Amino acid sequence: MAKKKKSSNTSLTDQLRVPKGKVDLSDLDPRATPGYPGNGKKDAAERTLSLQPELSDLQERLYAAGRAGDPDAKRVLVILQGMDTSGKGGVIRHAIGMVDPQGVQLKAFKAPTAAEKRHDYLWRIRKAVPSPGMIGIFDRSQYEDVLTVRVNKMVPAATWRKRFAEINAFESELVDQGTTVIKCFLHVSRDKQKERLAERLADPEKYWKYNPGDVDERVKWDAYQTAYADVLTRCNTEAAPWFVIPSDRKWYRNWAVAQLLTEHLRALDLGWPEADFDVEAEKERLAQS
């Protein structure tokens, strides 16, 4: 196991946070590896794994507060967005997979069901927010309602335009309630997406990961990039900022999300819950049992 690395002056959180103002995705290099302290792909898996002891400890503190019934117990919500093949699944497998599954509430948002469509778009989202002490993971999220819904003209422009403010208000409410919201845009290049889709078509063991609809969406690439740039510009709030994770290199992407999650948990400065029983009396009872 690698030694705990010295904290550098700049956290990854600071380096990946989207600056205030208008975002132009073409300014952001999907192949970049900002803040990576190691030697590239060679040691990335090991470096990611070396985060596990601290991540486990922090997650257990979070979970303990939730279990102990603390009404102020914190929650964490990681939102993963990105084009097809950007690696939402890979991040869940390799980064979130390092966390005790008992402390994780994972929710993948697909196209809404008939029942979900009868409600406001945030209805199903609200039902899935993490409980006290839990780390929630959203694989896609409310942002699809200003992304695919916009690009595919599923509602009038006046409708999706109002949603930026609605989403900001919703997230602000979560934050006020004690939820740390970590919004990750997995930024993949158009060429890399083509390469990854081609890999799926080249290997019968990966056919199941391929969907002809992926190419239908791919041809709308520019419209999606515009929609993402608007999301990163208009929903990049102080309470719940966006992070851009360069994702052409899987090893960097996985490390970066694990590191971001670790830094955010660390910042919560979590202790351990106090006993809500008389410790000495319980020792006595146990001894006699």
Place this chain on the structure above:
Amino acid sequence: MAKKKKSSNTSLTDQLRVPKGKVDLSDLDPRATPGYPGNGKKDAAERTLSLQPELSDLQERLYAAGRAGDPDAKRVLVILQGMDTSGKGGVIRHAIGMVDPQGVQLKAFKAPTAAEKRHDYLWRIRKAVPSPGMIGIFDRSQYEDVLTVRVNKMVPAATWRKRFAEINAFESELVDQGTTVIKCFLHVSRDKQKERLAERLADPEKYWKYNPGDVDERVKWDAYQTAYADVLTRCNTEAAPWFVIPSDRKWYRNWAVAQLLTEHLRALDLGWPEADFDVEAEKERLAQS
């Protein structure tokens, strides 16, 4: 990473399966380590981890079939039962934690809520069974309705006695539907339980894991052992047999459940789903996109 171990003549599945007939728990040593191929605690963590590549591959095949919409897609359900401190949580963290969280549906059954109590005891259980392609994990289960419910006299004896047959019928239905049911009794000794509870009382970082109710249940140890022996005798069906996991040694317990799960997945002989699209046509579409 350790090399894949040669398969021995006897699978762990065969070694841990409860033989037909009346079970006497005092015949079963909670400190035993049947089938463990290594060198005790020293190499257990590494041996458990060395199962991960095969376990991951098998789980992905299971998941792929579920995703591909195969109506015959298999499901797996691991049921974890055992006295307090037997390590249900530890198994989830260390053994199930090796599996991609996207393929796992974890459900912990606590005391039923007011809403749940208005329904038949299997109502909430049925709602939580795994979807096609998924590995379901039950942390406690329908068996609490013939264990704690019996020991604490929460229903008349005539009621819980009927449940053995009901549970057998329910599980047989799951199996007929394509679910592999792996029922694990984590067998811990009375002394080891005392030791583990004492550890929680000795360490302020573990207070949150302690509940004074644990001692209330501990004093009913013999009644629980009788109730468990009945479960292992009366619900040990051909379709869904019981496995006893000696659990005084955590390292053995975690390895054993991971190994059992691997053997059961292996036995499903899972392939990869065929493409439900024209591969060559899609290659062409992708090339032009």
